[in-house]
Amino acid sequence: MKKLAKACLLITAVLFAAPKVHAxxxxxxxxxxxxxxxxxxVYVQPACPTDGYLWVPGYWAYDNDSExxxxxxxxxxxxxxxxxxxxxxxxxYAGGVYGxxxxxxxxxxxxxxxxxxxxxxxxxxxxxxxxxxxxFRYNTAVVNVNTTVVHNTYVDKTVIVNNNVTVxxxxxxxxxxxxxxxxxxxxxxxxxxxxxxPTSQQQSHEHTASQDKSQxxxxxxxxxxxxxxxxxxxxxxxxxxxxxxxxxxxxxxxNAANNGHQNNDAAKQPNAQQDGHANNNAVKTNDAEKQDxxxxxxxxxxxxxxxxxxxxxxxxxxxxxxxRxxxxxxxxxxxxxxxxxxxxxxxxxxKPHAEQKHEK
Numbered sequence: 001m002k003k004l005a006k007a008c009l010l011i012t013a014v015l016f017a018a019p020k021v022h023a024x025x026x027x028x029x030x031x032x033x034x035x036x037x038x039x040x041x042v043y044v045q046p047a048c049p050t051d052g053y054l055w056v057p058g059y060w061a062y063d064n065d066s067e068x069x070x071x072x073x074x075x076x077x078x079x080x081x082x083x084x085x086x087x088x089x090x091x092x093y094a095g096g097v098y099g100x101x102x103x104x105x106x107x108x109x110x111x112x113x114x115x116x117x118x119x120x121x122x123x124x125x126x127x128x129x130x131x132x133x134x135x136f137r138y139n140t141a142v143v144n145v146n147t148t149v150v151h152n153t154y155v156d157k158t159v160i161v162n163n164n165v166t167v168x169x170x171x172x173x174x175x176x177x178x179x180x181x182x183x184x185x186x187x188x189x190x191x192x193x194x195x196x197x198p199t200s201q202q203q204s205h206e207h208t209a210s211q212d213k214s215q216x217x218x219x220x221x222x223x224x225x226x227x228x229x230x231x232x233x234x235x236x237x238x239x240x241x242x243x244x245x246x247x248x249x250x251x252x253x254x255n256a257a258n259n260g261h262q263n264n265d266a267a268k269q270p271n272a273q274q275d276g277h278a279n280n281n282a283v284k285t286n287d288a289e290k291q292d293x294x295x296x297x298x299x300x301x302x303x304x305x306x307x308x309x310x311x312x313x314x315x316x317x318x319x320x321x322x323x324r325x326x327x328x329x330x331x332x333x334x335x336x337x338x339x340x341x342x343x344x345x346x347x348x349x350x351k352p353h354a355e356q357k358h359e360k
Contacts, residue, residue, distance in 0.1 A: 029092075029099035033062045036098055036177065037069050037091050038222035039170035044241030045119045046230040048076050048145040051152065052136055055128060055143060056202065057088050057117035058228060060172060060217070062100060063210060069217040071224040072209045074119075076231050080105050080196045082134040087190070088112045088121055093175025104197060110190035113174035114181025119143050120159070123181060127159025201232045 037060035045055065058074035079086070089103035090113030101113070109126045120128020120142045128143040129136055137152045138145045142159060171178045183191065198206075209215045215224050227239045236244040 030102050031062055031064070031100045032097040033067075033069070033091075033100075034097060036093070037062075037172045038217050040115075040117070040172045041071065041223055041227055041239055042170070043074070043227035043239040044237070045074065045144045046076070046228050046235070046237050046241070048138065048143070048150055049230045049234065050076075051150050052079075053077060053231065054079050054086055054136065055119055056086055056103070057119065057121055059089050059103075059117075060091070061206060061210065063216070066216065066218075070210055070212075070215045071217070071220070071227070072206050072215075073224070073226055073236070074228040075202075075205055075234075076229075077199065077201055077205075080199055082136075083107060083131050084196065085109050085126055085131075088115070088117055090115050091173035093173060093178065098173060098175075102198070104195040105199075106190060106193050106195045108186070108190035108193060110193075111183040111187040114179040115171060115174065116179075122159070123179070124184065124187070127156070205229075205232045 040060075041058070043058070048055070053076040056075055056077050059072055060069045061072050062069050084105040084107065087104050087106060087110040090101050091098050092101060092113055093099075103112070104110070112121070112123075114123045115121075116123045120126050120139065127139060129138040131137075132152075135152055137154055138150060139156050139159065140147075140153045141155045141157045145153060147153065173179070174181060212226070213219055215226060223239070225238055226236045226244050228237045229235060230237070236246060238244045
């Protein structure tokens with residue numbers, strides 16, 4: 001019922017919002033809230049774990065049931081296809097509600113509310129790297145990569161504006177009291193291009209965060225301990241860049257508590273049986289994490305295979321072009337040789353000299 005009421009409220013807000021703001025909130029809004037999201041936490045970006053992964057900044061998502069924001073850690077992920085860049089999600093205020101604009105993949109970076117997420121996302125565009133064919137090159141002036149495994153790097157400090165390497169202004173939404181940026185022409189053009197929604201890995205990543213109560217703002221006061229991850233299902237990192245312990249039993253404890261409130265008979269079961277349920281939930285959590293890791297490895301392997309196939313095709317095309325050039329060169333030499341021979345055959349023979357008569 002709450003979700004239906006919020007949906008009606010959001011539709012009403014979109015219809016009666018000012019035209020300037022309407023253009024922002026009517027595109028891609030998936031959820032709404034009556035209160036502003038907390039400020040963006042400051043955190044250190046983990047190093048990119050493998051070649052080809054792109055950075056997805058952390059963001060505040062919203063749970064309608066608990067009416068609370070929860071932090072989705074920033075994470076390195078594999079793009080759905082080479083050449084695609086990530087446009088981050090953002091919150092926009094219009095008509096008395098805060099609407100969530102989901103992020104997406106595309107050829108160009110679109111409008112993300114002017115929010116300074118840091119690490120290449122300073123509010124406009126992306127300066128953390130660029131595609132060169134099917135290879136992504138990382139700008140180490142603004143992103144953190146493990147150079148022992150990632151070698152496609154360069155340094156371009158011109159993209160650094162107002163020290164936007166890290167999150168430094170903390171504004172988490174677009175609108176009054178937040179960032180007042182409007183879409184630029186190039187961002188509007190990017191918004192009209194073909195988009196790809198978040199990958200299954202990204203969706204799983206957000207779902208995992210929604211099941212961890214320590215990620216909710218009402219629990220962590222807007223300062224989550226698990227601020228970022230090096231990959232989906234990988235290591236957790238605190239805001240200062242230190243590895244954080246996994247909270248594997250959190251979901252099991254929450255599920256056991258919810259079942260106790262919903263079913264009074266569960267309280268009559270032996271403690272050993274309740275512990276068994278909790279342990280089973282913990283095992284399921286570990287299995288889910290293993291599946292996430294396996295999916296990430298499979299996706300990376302598929303990406304590498306795709307890149308190798310592309311390189312093989314390009315090499316074949318290059319070899320074919322060289323062969324054609326060599327054939328043309330040989331044909332030209334053959335034609336020139338034939339032309340010289342024909343000239344020699346048609347050249348008139350020299351006339352004999354007339355004998356001089358000597359008078360006696």
